[in-house]
Amino acid sequence: MAHLFNKINQNFFNVLSSPNKKTYVDCLFIIYNAVDSIEESFQGDREYVVQRLIDYFDDIAIEDFEEGMSNSMTSRQKANYVINVFKNSGWLGEEELGDYRTSLNLFDYSIKVIGVLDDIVNERQDEYTGEIFAIYTILNSFEVDEGIGIIEQSFKKTNDLIKKLKTLKANIYRYYFDIVSQQSKEDLQNILERLLVEYKQNFFDAAYYNLKTTDSLPRYKRAILSRVSKIYDNVNTMDELAKKVMDTKRIDDYNEAFSYLEDKLRFIIASFNALDNLILDIDRKNEQYISATASKILFLTNHSDDVEGIFNRLFKLVLEDEDFDYNNILHLAQVRNLDTESLYNERRLRVDSDPEELFITEDFISEEEKRAKAQSYLRHGIFSKKEINKHVLTLIGNGSIKASDIELNDQDDFIKLILIFLYSKSINIDYETESLKIKTTNNFVEFNDFIIRGKVKERE
Numbered sequence: 001m002a003h004l005f006n007k008i009n010q011n012f013f014n015v016l017s018s019p020n021k022k023t024y025v026d027c028l029f030i031i032y033n034a035v036d037s038i039e040e041s042f043q044g045d046r047e048y049v050v051q052r053l054i055d056y057f058d059d060i061a062i063e064d065f066e067e068g069m070s071n072s073m074t075s076r077q078k079a080n081y082v083i084n085v086f087k088n089s090g091w092l093g094e095e096e097l098g099d100y101r102t103s104l105n106l107f108d109y110s111i112k113v114i115g116v117l118d119d120i121v122n123e124r125q126d127e128y129t130g131e132i133f134a135i136y137t138i139l140n141s142f143e144v145d146e147g148i149g150i151i152e153q154s155f156k157k158t159n160d161l162i163k164k165l166k167t168l169k170a171n172i173y174r175y176y177f178d179i180v181s182q183q184s185k186e187d188l189q190n191i192l193e194r195l196l197v198e199y200k201q202n203f204f205d206a207a208y209y210n211l212k213t214t215d216s217l218p219r220y221k222r223a224i225l226s227r228v229s230k231i232y233d234n235v236n237t238m239d240e241l242a243k244k245v246m247d248t249k250r251i252d253d254y255n256e257a258f259s260y261l262e263d264k265l266r267f268i269i270a271s272f273n274a275l276d277n278l279i280l281d282i283d284r285k286n287e288q289y290i291s292a293t294a295s296k297i298l299f300l301t302n303h304s305d306d307v308e309g310i311f312n313r314l315f316k317l318v319l320e321d322e323d324f325d326y327n328n329i330l331h332l333a334q335v336r337n338l339d340t341e342s343l344y345n346e347r348r349l350r351v352d353s354d355p356e357e358l359f360i361t362e363d364f365i366s367e368e369e370k371r372a373k374a375q376s377y378l379r380h381g382i383f384s385k386k387e388i389n390k391h392v393l394t395l396i397g398n399g400s401i402k403a404s405d406i407e408l409n410d411q412d413d414f415i416k417l418i419l420i421f422l423y424s425k426s427i428n429i430d431y432e433t434e435s436l437k438i439k440t441t442n443n444f445v446e447f448n449d450f451i452i453r454g455k456v457k458e459r460e
Contacts, residue, residue, distance in 0.1 A: 008109055009090025023060070025117065027082045028091065030056055032114045035106060046083075046094065046102045053079035131161050135268075136220040139227040147231070147241050148248060148261075154228075155264040158271050165278050172285045217275050225272055232265045283427055290426050294383075294419060385426065388419050392431045392452060400453035404440040420452060430455055 005012075015024045034052045035044035057075035073081070083104065086092050091110045095103045106114070135157050142150050231237055238261065245257040395401055403421075408414055424433040433450045440449040 011089040012091065015085065015089050015091065024082065024085070026056065027053060028086070028114055029118060029121075031086070031092065031104065032106065032111075032118070035104065044104055046104050049104050050076065050079045050083070053082060131157065131164070132217060132220050132224075135161070136224050139224055142227065142231060144237060144240055147237070148244055151231075151241075151261060151264050154268055158268050162271055162275075162278070165275075165282065169278070169282050169285055172282065172289055217272075217279060221272055221275070225269060228265055228268050232262070232269070238262075287426060290422055294422055383415060383419060385423050385429070388416065388423050389429055389431070391416060392420055393454070396431065396452055396454060398454070400451055402436075402449055402451055403447070404442050404449045406442065408442050421450065424452070 015021065015028075018024060030052050031044070031049055034049050054075045057078045083092075087094060090107070092107065093105045095105055097103055135154055138150055138154050138157070231241075238258065241261055242254060242258040245251060245260055246254065249257065249260065251257045251260065395406065403417060406413075406417060408417065420431075421433055423429055424431060431452055432455050433452055436449045436451060438449045439446065
């Protein structure tokens with residue numbers, strides 16, 4: 001079995017765990033961008049790269065360095081020091097070109113790792129525009145003469161699509177984990193910015209929207225499966241393709257060549273049959289994030305005097321005070337088992353108790369308490385997904401409405417406006433929103449305006 005460190009230098013990841021890791025990563029990006037061109041092909045003149053690093057070190061504070069580089073070093077010395085660190089840890093190599101010229105070359109695995117780090121830093125997300133349509137188009141142009149290339153391209157694109165969707169699901173979970181675990185001290189403004197800007201742009205706009213509309217699975221799944229099955233079930237076509245595989249791939253065994261084709265076709269069929277469940281899992285994970293965010297927004301905006309509002313304010317006090325003494329409200333004691341039988345309870349015969357009649361006086365619950373409880377239940381009900389959906393349909397009728405035209409008289413109206421946008425990305429909702437990217441002020445609230453309209457039913 002091949003081992004990772006048989007392929008790369010065993011000190012490769014020391015750069016990312018060093019006290020100077022921030023500086024090293026910045027320098028990696030500088031080198032990567034300096035040699036990333038068609039002419040250079042990730043091979044750059046050393047002096048040019050050094051000059052780019054000198055410009056960087058001229059602008060960075062001395063105290064940012066912790067070990068290996070002294071304060072007395074010049075920017076050129078620091079640039080050469082960093083290049084030597086990368087050479088010794090296996091990130092790049094150096095080649096003599098003659099005439100006292102040398103070039104710095106990034107290795108193939110270095111290029112891949114730096115590319116991934118760059119995508120993470122810049123929060124680039126995979127887009128799904130035309131992915132399923134591309135597979136459909138490739139298979140639709142199938143001819144036996146070009147059949148091997150078409151099958152291989154369809155297999156590769158299907159495999160890439162599956163990986164991207166799995167990554168998308170993991171990406172949603174990261175947002176969900178942050179909102180329920182790591183962002184407990186976030187205020188309402190930060191949560192809204194994370195939801196309406198970062199999550200919307202990185203998830204809905206870049207990936208999810210096209211997957212559920214123009215490039216949706218139901219539009220092409222049946223045709224793709226039909227085309228693949230037609231190839232797979234045709235004995236003559238498979239026989240001819242297997243012989244071509246033997247020639248092009250230099251495979252001597254006919255059965256091995258046939259299995260090469262069969263495995264790829266089966267993978268495409270199995271993947272598209274399983275895509276429905278994967279997309280359903282993505283929908284569920286999205287619902288979890290939306291529900292968690294809605295709950296957090298309601299928690300942060302609940303300042304009422306009922307039990308829930310009181311507990312909300314208590315929780316905020318506890319979370320904001322790092323030195324809060326829990327012993328004042330909770331009495332905790334250490335409990336141990338006294339002996340091996342300390343948890344044993346002797347079995348007893350079951351004895352049915354006789355229920356006693358319950359007498360409730362007329363003044364057991366006052367009318368004022370009943371009204372307060374009913375109002376509390378009613379208030380919670382108006383924020384449910386079902387009620388928000390009804391509320392929007394009443395607002396838009398058969399047309400549409402701008403968010404800036406909705407009347408906001410109190411805090412409940414403000415919460416409804418937030419939930420209208422939030423729930424518009426959810427399933428089983430009869431309306432959708434479109435951002436206008438225009439700042440507007442409605443009563444006491446400033447936000448980016450958006451249009452609310454009824455959904456057009458999609459034909460499968």
